[in-house]
Amino acid sequence: MNPLDFTKLDGLITAVAQDWQTGEVLMLAFMNQEAWEETVKTRRAVYFSRSRQRLWRKGEESGNVQLVKEILVDCDRDAVVLKVEQIGGAACHVGYNSCFFTRIEEDGTEKIIKAEKVFDPEKVYGKK
Amino acid sequence: MNPLDFTKLDGLITAVAQDWQTGEVLMLAFMNQEAWEETVKTRRAVYFSRSRQRLWRKGEESGNVQLVKEILVDCDRDAVVLKVEQIGGAACHVGYNSCFFTRIEEDGTEKIIKAEKVFDPEKVYGKK
Numbered sequence: 457m458n459p460l461d462f463t464k465l466d467g468l469i470t471a472v473a474q475d476w477q478t479g480e481v482l483m484l485a486f487m488n489q490e491a492w493e494e495t496v497k498t499r500r501a502v503y504f505s506r507s508r509q510r511l512w513r514k515g516e517e518s519g520n521v522q523l524v525k526e527i528l529v530d531c532d533r534d535a536v537v538l539k540v541e542q543i544g545g546a547a548c549h550v551g552y553n554s555c556f557f558t559r560i561e562e563d564g565t566e567k568i569i570k571a572e573k574v575f576d577p578e579k580v581y582g583k584k
Numbered sequence: 585m586n587p588l589d590f591t592k593l594d595g596l597i598t599a600v601a602q603d604w605q606t607g608e609v610l611m612l613a614f615m616n617q618e619a620w621e622e623t624v625k626t627r628r629a630v631y632f633s634r635s636r637q638r639l640w641r642k643g644e645e646s647g648n649v650q651l652v653k654e655i656l657v658d659c660d661r662d663a664v665v666l667k668v669e670q671i672g673g674a675a676c677h678v679g680y681n682s683c684f685f686t687r688i689e690e691d692g693t694e695k696i697i698k699a700e701k702v703f704d705p706e707k708v709y710g711k712k
Contacts, residue, residue, distance in 0.1 A: 458688055470598055474607075479606070479607025479608070480607070481656075483658070484598055484658060484663040496692065527687065528684035528687055528697075529684065529686045529687075529688060529694070530612060530683040531677070531680075531685070531686075535612040537609050549659070550659045555658040555659045556657065556658050556663075557659070558656065558657045558658075558659075559655065559657075560586055560657060562627075564586065564624065566586060566657070569656075
């Protein structure tokens with residue numbers, strides 16, 4: 457298995473999911489060794505949820521899985537880029553296609569740059 | 585100042601630098617509060633070097649600064665995307681334009697996907 461460096465971040469590496477067609481960064485998450493190996497093997501994005509402290513097979517609840525089209529490793533071998541096809545069109549639990557929907561303007565104010573949500577979180581995850 | 589969540593990663597957030605024109609992911613690094621504030625204020629990428637435990641003004645040694653064209657914050661406010669103009673054409677200390685120059689192929693083998701280095705690290709940083 458392709459050895460990565462999990463020592464710098466308490467057993468984790470960082471993973472950037474990028475839309476394989478548009479290049480838009482969809483989300484940032486973490487992987488432990490097991491998540492990494494399963495991702496390479498299955499070609500579906502598997503992360504490690506820090507809040508839940510367990511493997512997080514992206515889309516396991518929402519159905520919005522990420523089909524991995526390309527995997528890139530960085531020079532330090534502690535970060536990866538996954539070029540993915542995002543099933544359902546939305547990577548973010550808030551309902552936008554990307555988690556990066558807030559822009560910091562030159563004057564320091566913030567602006568939501570997405571026109572609309574792809575899905576309604578309450579319908580996908582239920583009221584919380 | 586735009587409040588981000590530095591609590592999840594021992595005072596750091598993750599930062600993805602992306603080429604503002606091609607969308608290519610150039611590198612992944614970390615920021616502490618000071619690096620974040622200086623980045624927003626100066627519109628030049630400033631990171632926090634974990635190995636050196638100090639602010640890392642990208643390009644301070646190589647001259648390859650990153651001019652920040654756009655700043656995006658994610659839904660959890662613990663990750664940012666910087667769309668940058670990479671001066672000198674190379675973000676990676678190895679000499680490639682991007683740190684993500686290694687691809688994991690379907691059969692698990694690895695391939696360098698960059699044709700050539702933008703610069704010779706020995707000339708920029710000196711022999712180490």
